[in-house]
Amino acid sequence: MKGLLITLEGIDGSGKSTAAKHIAARLAETMSERRVVLTAEPTSGEVGKILRAELAKACGDGTKPSDAKIMQELFLFMADHAHHLTKTVLPALETGAIVLSDRYADSTAAYQGVTLRGIVPDPVSWIQSIYRPWNLRPDKTLFFVLEPHVALQRMQSRQGRQKFERLEFLRLVDENFRRMAALEPERFVQIDAKQDAKEVAKEAIKAILNLISSG
Ligand code: TYD
Numbered sequence: 745m746k747g748l749l750i751t752l753e754g755i756d757g758s759g760k761s762t763a764a765k766h767i768a769a770r771l772a773e774t775m776s777e778r779r780v781v782l783t784a785e786p787t788s789g790e791v792g793k794i795l796r797a798e799l800a801k802a803c804g805d806g807t808k809p810s811d812a813k814i815m816q817e818l819f820l821f822m823a824d825h826a827h828h829l830t831k832t833v834l835p836a837l838e839t840g841a842i843v844l845s846d847r848y849a850d851s852t853a854a855y856q857g858v859t860l861r862g863i864v865p866d867p868v869s870w871i872q873s874i875y876r877p878w879n880l881r882p883d884k885t886l887f888f889v890l891e892p893h894v895a896l897q898r899m900q901s902r903q904g905r906q907k908f909e910r911l912e913f914l915r916l917v918d919e920n921f922r923r924m925a926a927l928e929p930e931r932f933v934q935i936d937a938k939q940d941a942k943e944v945a946k947e948a949i950k951a952i953l954n955l956i957s958s959g
């Protein structure tokens with residue numbers, strides 16, 4: 745049986761992580777013969793740990809990081825992605841599993857596509873061109889679409905806000921995601937993330953079951 749790679753993407757606060765848990769549980773129930781692997785980026789592996797520590801340090805002091813620091817962050821996200829592919833995603837797919845990844849390489853294109861502005865020309869395309877020769881393209885990408893100001897309101901109550909959670913920044917990330925989705929409409933399925941969590945999960949599961957029954 746062929747494995748399936750499904751990624752969940754969207755800005756912070758769009759409800760991906762909550763939906764991912766519901767979707768994984770529901771799929772495991774509906775398709776008991778098939779292994780469902782729920783995974784995420786940044787990972788909890790070695791590079792992911794370094795990355796989270798760096799993100800936590802960078803949080804909140806308001807000073808603009810150097811270009812070198814921004815590049816360091818990009819390559820940590822890329823190294824973490826490479827590690828995720830080799831250690832988790834590819835081996836699981838080989839066993840025929842359905843792999844659900846809460847964020848994947850598109851997050852790097854969308855987020856670092858903003859942080860790298862002014863350092864490299866057309867950063868989204870540049871990042872995508874680095875990934876292209878070795879990355880595995882998802883079978884489907886569920887894009888959780890939510891207005892950035894609504895996402896931010898939802899996050900006000902969360903503890904430990906991260907540096908990527910500012911409105912202007914999220915607006916630019918959101919634009920990148922929307923542009924990427926428009927360029928690959930056959931891969932990106934847009935999910936209206938404004939609905940309540942149950943409806944969001946339902947819509948996402950429907951898209952995945954469609955994909956499974958068509959392939
Ligand atoms: P997130 O999915 O929010 O992790 P957590 O479960 O800790 O909330 O990811 C952490 C932040 O990293 C988030 O703001 C998005 C950002 N990010 C990037 O900037 N580039 C990437 O490639 C990835 C995977 C995440």
